[in-house]
Amino acid sequence: MNTAHRIRMNPTPEQAEYLKRACGTRRFVYNWGREQWEKQYQAYKHEQETTPEQERKLKPPTALALKKQFNALRHETYPWTGDVTKCVVEGAFDGLGRAYANFFAGRAQYPKYKKKGKSHESFSLSNDKFTMGSHWISIPGLGRFILDQRQITKGRGKLLRSLGTVNLAEKLRFVEQGSVRTPAKKRNQRKQVICEAVKILGATVSCEAGHWYVSIQVEIQKQRPLTPTPVVGVDVGLKQAAVVSDKRRLENQRPLALHLKKLGNLQRKLSKKQKTKDPETGRTTFGKNYEKQRRKVARKHQQIANIRRDIQHKFTTELARTCGVIGIEDLNILGMMANRKLSRAVADAAMGQLLQFLKTKVANAGGDLFIASRWFPSTKRCSCCGQVKKRMPLKHRTYECLACGLVLDRDLNAACNLAWFATDMLRQLHA
Structure with missing residues (x-):
């Protein structure tokens, strides 16, 4: 199984300068x-339209061909790209190839240019170019970059390793069974994931709201846990984030609505900070106070996202450990976001993220997850007799069946129908 562990980094100002340069080089x-x-591609397309087939020479562009072309002129035209590790250049072309592959497969829009301050700042490291320790990671080229900045000539070999090491807030949670060391604190013991084998595949360094993180991608082998027996259905919504058929509920905390006033004040202050636009080049120059305020806005957004993510992580982890079979409903999130009256509430609930957490954690826990079609009448159907209503508006919060007389909460009725769907799919799977 392939998974990842995202760890907070604590770089020094000199190390942060290298990380920023690496992100800028990748961009x-x-x-x-x-x-x-x-x-x-335009030249290739023009040749295809105007030149006979026997005289055509151009080929469609590929990421590998572009990387070879860039490396041929890199040292003469762009020598400053050698200040950072070569993984930055390789990762940039790998990302470009994936972007075009996703576009041609219909999974994403046409690739756009990355803009400083707007795009997600990150770069990748291959598994053989960095070293992980207990609470540190050694990034290639970092120590030599700092030494060149300091213009030190003596003792380069001795200082190189220590300068290239960045402190981490925690160590990798995936531990091989033979090298297990019991931590002193129980909190750290709960974080450990004992595996039969652990193989590091790579790492991605990124910046979010002024904080640096490294995501370690690993391939692990561990015993499949015993599958619990309960079969439940989970209905997600806006009034309550999730309702389980066994009457467990996850209340919608609405972190964006709670912090909206503070976020508005911060954004209003940001709009008043100094920024000038050059009429000739069209570039906008931002002042230092603008950057400080922008970081405050970004950290407020990060706080809101962390509150939402923490609640959903705890709920989905408990659900995956206690339930063996879960039925959920596929949702048209984009269609729900198109409703201007509900779009903010839909974004605040993050229903798509909750379903994605369930998919990942149920698979890791050894359970089964069945996804019903978005046309499955989970809300309109009676969970007792199966009668389907023609209409069920949002204002009706209680389901009343005219056939059997069932009176039940709207969301709980939908969760029971999804549990019935999961039971039926499980029966067909083992038939």
């Missing part, structure tokens, strides 16, 4: 590849 290389891809 530049990605944009260079995006520009060359468009030019070469």
Whole structure:
């Protein structure tokens, strides 16, 4: 099984400067590849339309060909790209290739240029280019970069390893069975995941709201846990984030609505900070106070997302450990976001994230997850006799069946129907 562990980094100002330069280099290389891809594709398309087949010479662009082309002129035209590890350049072209592959497969929009301050700042490291320790990670090229900045010539070999090591807030939670060391604190013991084998596949360093994180991708092998027996259905919504057929409920905390006033004040202050636009080049220059305020806004958004994510993580973890078979309903999130009266509440509930957590954790716990079609009448159907109503508006919070007389909460009735769907699918699976 492939999974990842995201860990907070605590770099020094010198180390943070290297990380920023690495992110900027990746952004530049990605944009260079995006520009060359468009030019070469237009030339290839023009040749296909105007030149006979026997005289055609151009081929459609690929990420591998663009990487070879960039490496051929890199040291002469862009020598500053050598200040960071070569994984930055390789990762940029890998990301460009995936972006175009997703576009051609219909999974994403056409790749866009990455803009400083707008795009997600990150870069990747291959598994053989970094070293993980207890609470540190050694990033290639970092120590030499700091030494070159300090212009130190003596003792380079001795200082290189220590300068290239970045402190981590915690150590990797996945531990091989033979090398288990029992932590002193019970809190750290609960974090450990004992595995038969652990193989590091790579890492991704990213910046979010001024904080640096590293996501370690690993391939683990561990025994499949005993599958619990209960079969339940989970109905997600706005008034209550999730309702389980066994009457467990997850209240919608609405973190965005609670922090909306504070967030509005911070954004209002941000709009008044100094920024000037050059009429000739069209570039906007932001002042230092603007950057400080922008970081405050970003951290408020991060706080809201962390509150929502923490609640959903705890709920889905408990559900995956106690239930063996779960039935959920596929939702048209984009269609719900199109409703201007409910779009903010739908975004605040993060129903898609809750369903994604369930998919991942149920699979890890050894359970089965069955997804009903978005046209499955979980809300309109009676969970007792199976009678389906023609209409069930949102204002009706109680389900009343005219056939059998069942009176039940609307969301609980939908959860019971999803539990029935999961039971039926499980029966067909083992038939």
